[in-house]
Amino acid sequence: MSEPRSELATAFRRLRWVFGGLALISGVVNCLALSGSIFMLQVYDRVLSSRSEATLAALCVLVVLLFGFQGLLEAVRSRVLARIASQVHAELGPRVFRCVLALPLRSAIEDDGLTPVRDLDNLRNFAAGPGPSAFFDLPWMPLYLLFVFVLHPFLGLLATAGALVLVGLTVAAEILSRRPQRVLAAQNVQRISLGLAGRRNAEVLRAMGFGERLTARWLRLNDAFLAEQRRAGDIVGGLGAASRVLRLLLQSLILALGAWLTIRGEVTAGAIIAASIAATRALAPVELAIGQWKSFVAARASWRRLAGLLQALPPPARPLDLPPPVAGLAVEQLSVAAPGQRRPSVRNVSFKLQAGQGLGIIGPSAAGKSSLVRGLVGVWPLLSGTVRLDGAALDQWDETALGRHIGYLPQDVELFAGTVAANIARFEDEPDAAAVIAAATAAGVHGMILRLPDGYETEIGEGGEALSAGQRQRLALARALYRDPFLVVLDEPNSNLDAEGEAALTQAIRGVRARGGIVVVVAHRPAVLVGVDLIAILRDGALQAFGTHQEVMRGRRQPGPARNGPPLAVVEDRKAGVQ
Structure with a gap:
């Protein structure tokens, strides 16, 4: 069974009739491009021999009209390509941006996370540029070569040989540019990542005076990036220069060969100029393709990344709208891992909360408290287990509808x-x-x-x-x-609060419970736990204790197996004064 077509391919396939029209326009443009060769052939072979000014005037009027029509069609083709690029960008833009928002929740991000948006921009810029026009014109190369063959087989063979050499240069550009482009992409990610880290920690760098050392690290990465970029540019630039020189040389060689054939009486003088113009036109799309090869390679890499991303993050199906939750929260054998990781930071946690209850989650550092609440609100992937609101798992809710019923205050406020x-x-x-x-x-x-x-x-x-x-x-x-919202999850909500702020926070927690909501609070400072009626203790990603304040402080472990004696977290919290 064939693989399903990517969303990118589907978006462009919907415009296949437009591309068919562009192919037809390109055919007419390339036929009209022979006007110059035929005009020169007629001027040298008919007008000069007949000395007819009327014929010359008629030919001039005709060629002006043909070239004008050709220019009009090329302008239409360029504008249509620009609008195709804009339409595909507008169609896929929201989808790609949703993937940008979802990607940090699925895997670790090494750069600034906006690579998919830049990839879509690369595709739009390439599709709206001269590159696609070159590919539309390439299939018409045989038309010009055939025209030169009609003038004389030797001229046709020389033009064909030049075309084959240019095609070989195009293949060489493809082969030689693969590795530099891969290396450039990896080095650019490292360069951007270090720059973003420096920006996030600008205060630390300034206060402790190691900004220069970080700058030196960035400069080493940047120098390696620039060196690889120069190598890639040298390859494409060298091949581009070779193609231009070859085209000029071929034009001169065709003139020389035509002159020799004219001396031998095998072609007319007009055929020399006509063959030179037609051969130049035949090689122009190849030269343009080589010149645009860097953009083409970048667009192709962007296509592959985007297609892989859209396939890895398919759009969620629109589930049936569920009624607002009003009864309870159930956590069943929940295991949570950080995005891109397989090692769980929370393992097999189970508990239930009813409307009007508040849960405080405590425990030592790196116990998995923040990981647990990220699993509760559905922002981190669940390795196993389920989180249910009124019996419905979180994945049974539409994301926007679910967000209406959840209030979340993360540890790092943004x-x-x-x-x-x-x-x-x-x-x-x-x-x-x-x-x-x-x-x-x-x-x-x-x-x-x-x-x-x-x-x-x-x-x-x-x-x-x-x-x-x-x-x-x-x-x-x-x-x-x-x-x-029915479920309010607060991760270290008092880390930056003064006494007045903590009092307001406690009042807010009690307010949520009073209206029938559920509150889950992660805390290191015990003051915030005054507003909750249940305590859960985590240690090493496992639930060590769960119950009321009195039950937890007496060391009663609900649920499940735990080590003999009170959990370490309980001892630590007793010392901290948790009541």
């Missing part, structure tokens, strides 16, 4: 450039102003927002740079509470 209100409303097209204010009030940030320069319409900048760390965290809490 906000987006825009207004305070837009960030709280999750950038809805038509946000509910009352719901925005209600979420801010529930998070205890309504007063803080009103003190900002423009209140809810204050622009916070990229990443929320206009706000302090505590303000960003509280604003992200309001975003998590927007429209009263």
Whole structure:
């Protein structure tokens, strides 16, 4: 059974009738391109011998019209190719960007994560450029060679030999450019990754003075990248120069051969010029293809990466809309791994929560707490097990519909450039102003927002740079509470909060429980656990204890097997004063 056609191929295949029209236009253009050769043949062999000015005038008018029509058709072809490129880009753009958003949740990202978007741009730029025109013209090379053969077989053989040499140069460009392009792609990823790491840690580099050493590392990578880029450019540039010189040489050789044949009386003087023009036109698409080979290789690599990505991340099927969850959360034998990893960071965790309950997850560092909550909200892949809301597994929900019922505050808070209100409303097209204010009030940030320069319409900048760390965290809490989601998951929500912020956080947790929602909180500081009624202790990715405060502090382990004696996490939390 043949493999299913990629989405890229399908997008272009839907335009096959347009490509058929372009092929027809290219055929007419290439037939009209013979006008120059035929014109010169007629001028030298008919007009000069007859000395007829009327014939010359008629030929001039005709050739002007033919060349004008040819130019019009080439302009139409160029505009159609540009519109094809734009249409495919517009059709696949949303799909590719969704893959950009999903890719970090499926595998480790080595570069800035926007390679698929750049790949789509590469395809659009190549499709809208002169490269496709060269490929449309290549099948018409035999027409020009046949025309030269008609003038004289020796001229045709010489033109064919030149065409074969140029085709050989094209094949050489393909073979010699493969490895440099692969190396360039890998080196570019390393270069970009190091640059992004430096940008993220600019404060650390400046404060501790090792920015110069990081710059030296980047320069070594950049020098290697530039050296490989020069090698690749030398290959394509050298072959391009060779093709141009060969075309000029071939033109001169055809003139010389034509002159010799004219001396022998085998061709007319007009045939010399006509053969030279036709041979040059025959070789032009090959020369253009060699000149565009670098763009073609880059576009082909982009095609392969995009096709593989779209196949690896197929669009999810639209499931049946489920009613909003109101009853409970069930975690069944859950094992979670980081994207791109097979080793689980959380293993075989099971528990249940009912509406109105709050769970605090505690444990030593690297116990798997953040991994667990990422599995709960469906952002990290599940190796095994299931997370259910009212009995329905998370994958039975439409992603957008599910997000309406989940509020998530990650450990590393990220906000987006825009207004305070837009960030709280999750950038809805038509946000509910009352719901925005209600979420801010529930998070205890309504007063803080009103003190900002423009209140809810204050622009916070990229990443929320206009706000302090505590303000960003509280604003992200309001975003998590927007429209009263059923499940609210908070990962270290008090890491940047002062006493006032912690009090507001506790009140927000109690508010979610009071309205019948479920709250899951990861905490190192015990103050936030005042608002929850259940405690879970993780150690080495396994659930060591689960129950009420009193049950956990007495060392009762629910569920399941654990080591003899109280878990280490319980001892640590007793020392920390968790009640």
